[in-house]
Amino acid sequence: MKLIFKGIVQGVGFRPTIYRIAKDMGLNGYVLNKGSEVEVVINKNHEEFIKELKKHLPPIAKISDIEKKECNKVFSDFKILYSKKGEKHSQIPTDIATCEKCLNEIFDQSNRRYHYPFTNCTVCGARFSLIKDIPYDRERTSMGEFDLCPNCTKEYNNPMDRRYHAQTISCKKCGPKYFLYDKNKKNLGEKDAISTFAKQIDSGKIGVIKSWGGMHLCCNLDEIPRFRGWYKRPQKSFAIMVRNFETAQKYGKITDYEKKILTSNKRPIVLLEKLKGEQASPGLNTIGIFLPYTGLHHLLFSYLKSDALLMTSANIPGEPMLIKNEDAFLLGADYYLLHNRKIPNRIDDSVVKIWNKKTFFIRKSRGFVPDPIHVTYKKNILSVGPGENIVGSVSHDKKLYSTQYVGNSKYYSVLDFLEKSLRHIIKLTHEKPNLDAVAIDKHPGYDSRVVGKKFAEESSAELFEIQHHHAHAASLMLENNLDESVVLSLDGLGYGDDGTFWGGEVLYSNFETFDRLGHLQNIPLLGGDMATKDPRRLVFAIFNSFGKEIYFKGEKADIFSKMIKKAPQSSSLGRILDAISCYLDICCKRTYDGEPAMKLESYLARGKPKYSFNIEVKNNVIETIDLFRQVDEIIKKPVSEKEKADLSYSMVKAIIDKLIDIAIFFADKNEFKNIGITGGVSYNIPITEMVKTKVEQKKLKLVVHNRIPNGDGGISVGQNAIVGSRIS
Numbered sequence: 229m230k231l232i233f234k235g236i237v238q239g240v241g242f243r244p245t246i247y248r249i250a251k252d253m254g255l256n257g258y259v260l261n262k263g264s265e266v267e268v269v270i271n272k273n274h275e276e277f278i279k280e281l282k283k284h285l286p287p288i289a290k291i292s293d294i295e296k297k298e299c300n301k302v303f304s305d306f307k308i309l310y311s312k313k314g315e316k317h318s319q320i321p322t323d324i325a326t327c328e329k330c331l332n333e334i335f336d337q338s339n340r341r342y343h344y345p346f347t348n349c350t351v352c353g354a355r356f357s358l359i360k361d362i363p364y365d366r367e368r369t370s371m372g373e374f375d376l377c378p379n380c381t382k383e384y385n386n387p388m389d390r391r392y393h394a395q396t397i398s399c400k401k402c403g404p405k406y407f408l409y410d411k412n413k414k415n416l417g418e419k420d421a422i423s424t425f426a427k428q429i430d431s432g433k434i435g436v437i438k439s440w441g442g443m444h445l446c447c448n449l450d451e452i453p454r455f456r457g458w459y460k461r462p463q464k465s466f467a468i469m470v471r472n473f474e475t476a477q478k479y480g481k482i483t484d485y486e487k488k489i490l491t492s493n494k495r496p497i498v499l500l501e502k503l504k505g506e507q508a509s510p511g512l513n514t515i516g517i518f519l520p521y522t523g524l525h526h527l528l529f530s531y532l533k534s535d536a537l538l539m540t541s542a543n544i545p546g547e548p549m550l551i552k553n554e555d556a557f558l559l560g561a562d563y564y565l566l567h568n569r570k571i572p573n574r575i576d577d578s579v580v581k582i583w584n585k586k587t588f589f590i591r592k593s594r595g596f597v598p599d600p601i602h603v604t605y606k607k608n609i610l611s612v613g614p615g616e617n618i619v620g621s622v623s624h625d626k627k628l629y630s631t632q633y634v635g636n637s638k639y640y641s642v643l644d645f646l647e648k649s650l651r652h653i654i655k656l657t658h659e660k661p662n663l664d665a666v667a668i669d670k671h672p673g674y675d676s677r678v679v680g681k682k683f684a685e686e687s688s689a690e691l692f693e694i695q696h697h698h699a700h701a702a703s704l705m706l707e708n709n710l711d712e713s714v715v716l717s718l719d720g721l722g723y724g725d726d727g728t729f730w731g732g733e734v735l736y737s738n739f740e741t742f743d744r745l746g747h748l749q750n751i752p753l754l755g756g757d758m759a760t761k762d763p764r765r766l767v768f769a770i771f772n773s774f775g776k777e778i779y780f781k782g783e784k785a786d787i788f789s790k791m792i793k794k795a796p797q798s799s800s801l802g803r804i805l806d807a808i809s810c811y812l813d814i815c816c817k818r819t820y821d822g823e824p825a826m827k828l829e830s831y832l833a834r835g836k837p838k839y840s841f842n843i844e845v846k847n848n849v850i851e852t853i854d855l856f857r858q859v860d861e862i863i864k865k866p867v868s869e870k871e872k873a874d875l876s877y878s879m880v881k882a883i884i885d886k887l888i889d890i891a892i893f894f895a896d897k898n899e900f901k902n903i904g905i906t907g908g909v910s911y912n913i914p915i916t917e918m919v920k921t922k923v924e925q926k927k928l929k930l931v932v933h934n935r936i937p938n939g940d941g942g943i944s945v946g947q948n949a950i951v952g953s954r955i956s
Contacts, residue, residue, distance in 0.1 A: 229274040230299040233266040235292035238364035240321050241350030242266055242289050243308055244392040249280050250306040251387070260309040261363040269299050270306075287351050288324055288493065308393060320356055320598050320656055321364070323440055323575065325495045325521035327352035329390065334523050335530070340379065345422070345524035346403050346569075350394040352493070356597060356632075357441035357573045358396065362656055366395040370570045377402035404569035406438075406524065413557050422524065425565045426531035433562035434458060436542050439522055441575030441594055441632075442549040443542035443556060448534040452507040455538060458560075460545065464820040465509035467497045467516035467577065469539040471529045476517050479505045479536065486582045494595030495521035496578035508538060511815065513830035516579060521595075524565075541576050548635055548645045549574055573652065574645065575632045583913055584920075589937040590911060592619070593632040598653065600627040601706065601935070603949060605956040608658065610650060610683050611667035611947035614696060614722070614940045615674035616821065618642070620650045621944035622657065628948055629653050633941060637675040647679050663687035665955055667947035670695050671723035692951045696722025697730055697907070699946030701737035703936045704906040706949045712738040713931065714745070714891045714900055716919065719907035719939065720760070720802035720822070729753065731800025731907070732850070732883075734890045736898075739953035746848035746890035748804065748883070752795035754788055759795075759803070761818050763810035766803055769795065770856050778811075801883070801909050804852055808879055811856065812872045813865075822908070828876055831869075832914035835877025843882050850886045855879060877914070884918045892926050904931035908939040 233242070238261055246259045246268055255277065257269040270277055278294065285291070326334075330347045333339045341347045348354070358370040366372050376384060380399055383391040391397045398404065408421035416424070429435050432451050437444045447455050449468070456462055470476045473491055480500025482490065490498045495518060502515040509515045518539075520526045529535075541549045542559060550556055551571040556564055579591040589596070609623045618634040631649035635642040654661045668680035670693045684691040697717035705713050717733040724730035725744075732748030754765035764779040769792055771778045777785050805825035810816040814831060815824040841858050844851045859879060867875065891903050903923050910916055910932065923930045936942040 229270055230297040231268040231270070231274060231278070232262075232295035232297070233268065233291055234294070236288060236290040236321055237266045238321060238362065240289040241286035241390070241392075241394070244350060244387060244390075245284055245286055245289075246281060247306065247308055247387050247392070249277065249284060253277060253280065256303040256306055258303065258307045258309045261365065269301065269303070271303060287327075288321065308387075320359060320362070322494070322596060322598070323354050323357050323594050324352050325493045325519075325595075326523050326526070327493070330523065331526060334526065341399055343422075343527060344400050344403070345406060345522065345527055346398055346567075347523050348394070348396055349390045350392070351390070353396055354440040355396075357571060357575050357594070358569070359656070360572050364395060369395060370572050371396045371398065371403075373570070374398055374403050404567050406565055406567045409557075409564040409566060411557075411560065411562055421565060422527050423531045425563055426528055428563045429537065430533045435563045435565060436556050436559060436561045437524070437528075438553070438556070438564075438566045439524065441571060441573060442551050444539045445542045445559065445561065446537045446539045449505070449507065449536055449538060452538055462819055463510055463823060465512055465514075465516060466538045466540045467518060467579070468505060468508050468536050469518055469520060469525065471520075471532075471535045473519065475535045476500075476519065479503055480515050480517050483582070485585050489580060489582060489587065490517065490519060494578065495519055496580045496595060499579065499581040499590070505536075511827040511830065513833050514581070518577065546636060546639050547641050549576055573632070573649075581911055581913070583916060583932070586932055586934045588911055588933060589935075589941065590939065591617075591633045592630070592937050592941060597632045598629050598656075599935070600629050601945065602626060603628045603706070603952055605952035607664040607952055607956055608662065609665045609667065609948050609951050609955075610654075610663050610680070610689075611694075611944040611951070612646065612650075612669075612676045612680040612683075613944035613947070614669045615671060615676060617937075617940040618646055618676055619937070619941045619944050620646055620653075620679075621948045622650060622653050623948050623952060624657050627657070628945060629657055630945060643675055643679055646676065647682070650679070650683070663689040665690045665692060665951050667692045667694050667944075667951045669693070669699075669723065669943065669947070670725075690955070692947075692954070694947040694950050695725060695742070696943065697724075697733050697735060698737060698742045698950060699943045700906040701735050701742060701904070701946065702739055702949045703942040703946035704904045704931060704933060705737065705739070706945060707933065707936045708902075708904070708931045710902065710904075710931065712736070712900075713902055713904050714895045715904040715906060716887055716891060716910075717907045718801045718887075718905065718909035718915075721798060721800050724799075729796055729798035729800060731798060731802050732804065732852075732887065733799070734848075734887055734894075736894060739950055745894050746845070746850065746887070748799040748801060748887075749849055749851045749853055750797035750799050751803065751807070751853065752792045753798050753803070754791055754795050756796055760806070762816075763806040763818065763824050764816050766807040767811050767856075770807060770853055771860070773853050774857050776860070804883065805880070805909070805912075807856070808876055811859075812867060812876055814872060814876070825909075825912070829912050829914060831873040831876045832880060832912070835873035835875075835914075837878050837881050838874040839878035841878065841882040843886055845886055845890070848890055850883065850890075852883060855882060880915060881918055884915060885922060888919060888922045892923070892928065895928060896926075900928075902929045902931045906933065906938055906942070910938045
């Protein structure tokens, strides 16, 4: 019998496990990698063999499908054969944190891998970040440049060793190494590189560490104020890597489910309710915490006095994370801990927020990519996402693969990264990479469209423009197995069908089309993009509509008043949140994406619905401008922190209630059982809680994300699903 296994079956100890089970059962035949699948031929008892295999699967292996074919060949033994080319349908293994057995070896003085940071085995270590092609064999990874020494070769060839056919193993004699460099690019050598780097970080220096899929900037927490000035990031939140889980508990309040995610072998950055560490995330009620995931991280903490480090992606602002040693010195840090293994696939740390045992992916990357999603269509469709927080997607044979987090498309280097990431996913998953269709965002100004058009021209594929919020809704429906739904699509900005910028939408959606059931009143974006950077302009435009000047006076106010008539119009809830944040003197200047609304969330989290407001809804348009007039009549500045919390909560709840009223009316009318929420605003936990409470009061179910990013990182998935439905 010939068995074809599909799923996460390469680079995870799958073939050695098969070998041991076959030997224990006295079976004859072979196992080999074939494309991205694993082919097994056994002479008897195949059903019993499958049961045993499922019982003893390696920790990160996953069988998604098994094909069975008759095979009459006769074998006298069971062997692992050399890989062959074949179908490209299976999942590519993700980067997984160093396992306990390998960590024990790293800290065992009698072990030959003592203090060796690249220690790994079949069930742990870098995978996707170093894969160049499949079948997954050493020569098709960045470890192909390092020939195995006799001892590693012995492990590799021993069926009873946990490193049997582990493609990325090495040791001090044959593997990559770390070297320490100073700010003048001087190589200070390999000896004591890690311990010396640790001493410099403890002493207050800023360092760069090369990891598996990229580089980190790091410093001890006392140096954060200096780091902010040096890196020109005065307010942006930074993730903190902590020594262990006990240390994590000092910085954040951790639920049982958050502990499960934080300590998982995926090791994402988890946004926790903040207990301390205000300098790391000023003005926010959360702090990003993650645990060591490479051997290097564990070794570093073994030398450090500090129990926590600021650890953020090392990049020139706006550019992709750095992966080449020579480029690292552009950052101007004090010390550099760099290794000599190349990084074929740049991949940032994943960032998640947990709500109600659901994982909201703010950035889905290391540990979670690639993660194919089942779709109903077989077409080869490529989708490039929106303009910011880009992730690309490609579908093939009823599977949809997304790239790692890419970035902001206004930078050429990011567009190049998007194109290369998409080509890599195609290379790993498609036998014949010709495309049937390409999807792009409808916004004419998004540079990601250039990449989409290039792919469309190469394949002579049909090009589809997909409305931003329809794509949000489609991504939510896809992961929740819904054919249609009423969806609150709430975010910053998305180009609407009427030429305005949407973002506070109640939609009826299926995979082919959508109806705009209701939305927030348009407000002027005074100066276009400048209004997103300076929310005072939003507040000025809102108050100007009922004859009051605020923030700007005299000649500037006169100029702005004239500009309002021609300003772009937006129904965005994200912009309303920015305006509330500014009006209540919480945040009036955006120094990073989403800052005013994110700082507002900490007030919403502790606010109460103390104030009542009457918002009118005319023709399903929610009149938010009058809300500000009502607030202005009762407010007396300066406003106390408690009043800010209660006012902001009351204002936002008044808006959310009206949006849900429209959604519930349509759901009841059409006997829908669900209402969904998607878009960047749905990361805001107090807002999602408001929606949940009111939806469940009406005996309806709230549908949320758990696997596809809520924000713009999920747009390419929705684009792909919409086009897949239309052309299939």
